[in-house]
Amino acid sequence: MKKVLVTGGAGFIGSHLVDKLLALGFEVIVIDDLSVGRRENLAAHSKNPRLHLHVLDVANQDAIRPRFEGVEWVFHLAARADIVPSIQLPMIYHRANVDGTAAVLEACRLQGVKRLIYAASSSCYGIPDEYPTPETAPIQPRYPYALTKWIGEQMVMHWEKVYKIPTLSLRFFNVFGPRARTSGTYGAVLGVFLAQKRNGKPLTVVGDGSQTRDFTYVTDVVEALLCAAESGLSGEIFNVGSGGTYSVNSLVELIGGPTVSLPKRPGEPDCTFADITRIRERLGWEPTVKFEAGVRELLGQIDLWENAPVWTPESIQNATKDWFKYLS
Numbered sequence: 001m002k003k004v005l006v007t008g009g010a011g012f013i014g015s016h017l018v019d020k021l022l023a024l025g026f027e028v029i030v031i032d033d034l035s036v037g038r039r040e041n042l043a044a045h046s047k048n049p050r051l052h053l054h055v056l057d058v059a060n061q062d063a064i065r066p067r068f069e070g071v072e073w074v075f076h077l078a079a080r081a082d083i084v085p086s087i088q089l090p091m092i093y094h095r096a097n098v099d100g101t102a103a104v105l106e107a108c109r110l111q112g113v114k115r116l117i118y119a120a121s122s123s124c125y126g127i128p129d130e131y132p133t134p135e136t137a138p139i140q141p142r143y144p145y146a147l148t149k150w151i152g153e154q155m156v157m158h159w160e161k162v163y164k165i166p167t168l169s170l171r172f173f174n175v176f177g178p179r180a181r182t183s184g185t186y187g188a189v190l191g192v193f194l195a196q197k198r199n200g201k202p203l204t205v206v207g208d209g210s211q212t213r214d215f216t217y218v219t220d221v222v223e224a225l226l227c228a229a230e231s232g233l234s235g236e237i238f239n240v241g242s243g244g245t246y247s248v249n250s251l252v253e254l255i256g257g258p259t260v261s262l263p264k265r266p267g268e269p270d271c272t273f274a275d276i277t278r279i280r281e282r283l284g285w286e287p288t289v290k291f292e293a294g295v296r297e298l299l300g301q302i303d304l305w306e307n308a309p310v311w312t313p314e315s316i317q318n319a320t321k322d323w324f325k326y327l328s
Contacts (some may be wrong), residue, residue: 001050004229005029005071005113007058008078010037012179013119013172016218017075017225022048027066032078033057041179059095061103070109073229076156077119081181086145087322097148100153104161106278116156117228118169122214122239122272124150131245132275135171135237142267142327157235166261170224173241173274176219176294178301179303184316189248190215194298195308197255204316207264209249214272217289222318227285238283241274246291254295260313265320267327 004021008014009030014037021028022045030042030053046050054065057079068074080096081084101118108116125133126140141147153169160167176190195202224240251258279285298304311319 001025001027003027003071003248004027004074004075005031005074006075006077006167007031007069007100008037008076008119010034010039010041010053012041012181013175013218014077015041015073015179016177017077017222018042018045018051020222020226022050026050028052029071030054030058030223031064031067036080036181054117059103061106064103065110068107068113071111072114074104074108074113074116075119075229076101076116077224078104079119079152081145083143083145084320084323086143086148087326090144093144093148096198097145098151101152101155105165106154108165109159109163113228114166116165116167117225118153118156118167120169120171120227120237121146122171122173122241122274124153126259127267127269128276130272132241132270133239134275135278152239157237160235168170168228168231168233168235169237170228170240171223171237171274173214173216173239173272175216175218175221176298178298178304179218184199189213190251190295191305191308192253193251193313194231194302194311195305197257197304198305199284199310201310201312202257202260203252203310204262204281204313205248205252205259206268208261209252212245212247212271212273213268214245214274215251215291215294216242216274216287217294220287220289223288224279224283224285226259227283228255231283233282236282238279239274239276240279240285242278242287242291243276244291245271245273250293251295254292255299262313262316265323265327268322277307
């Protein structure tokens with residue numbers, strides 16, 4: 001039985017990865033401080049003896065290192081996300097995303113882990129000059145979250161080069177699906193819309209809604225992580241996207257209901273669209289869940305957003321004021 005470790009395994013993407021790994025028969029160790037992740041995301045496996053959850057700060061190397069003993073694969077997904085809190089709390093983001101990655105890399109090196117897969121972010125591209133955006137596009141992070149995730153990726157590539165730890169980095173684009181975070185700072189558009197829809201409130205559309213996003217379903221992302229782990233490649237970076245880009249207006253049409261407009265935000269791209277040629281050719285990975293099908297799936301589970309905050313134009317304006325202050 002292969003032992004694998006998932007940092008951030010109680011989070012949105014991490015918990016879906018844990019589901020898949022357990023279904024495949026792996027012994028799974030999860031490290032999560034539950035600052036973003038939730039125990040409920042792993043509740044279905046509470047009696048599974050092959051799941052071991054350790055509530056630890058991923059940046060505490062002394063605490064996490066023993067958990068890496070005998071581990072073959074590590075999936076490093078633990079991170080602080082979101083734009084606004086990274087602007088407000090840059091040092092917390094540095095600790096989680098930079099110091100945390102360093103601690104994980106050192107634990108891998110000292111315990112002889114055979115493979116590390118890093119969850120990177122497409123936010124490193126900033127506002128790209130090219131669409132679809134290839135991995136060779138200029139790196140131009142525009143806020144601390146994007147910067148710290150990119151620094152983490154550079155560390156992963158450096159440890160691969162110097163210490164010969166087999167690693168791959170996957171840059172995720174606009175991941176959506178069940179268990180996406182629904183509390184805390186104003187976040188991803190789809191969760192915001194679903195909570196508004198469930199509560200009969202208008203959908204808050206930023207700008208004119210013509211901006212597009214590469215919405216990628218979470219189960220496709222999990223398959224990309226597994227393809228990366230199973231491959232013999234190392235020291236490479238791959239985009240993970242849906243193969244398309246979809247407007248906020250098309251999302252509104254699928255969800256249905258009245259809308260209200262909000263001002264366009266500075267520093268936000270009009271389009272995110274991954275060039276996934278490299279991952280198709282090098283890993284043989286292909287997205288399978290169409291955007292429309294994924295949205296319909298979530299609409300069928302809209303009660304999952306029962307306890308999500310219902311954002312209004314006023315509360316969004318208050319939550320994003322630092323966005324306009326610092327990114328204008």
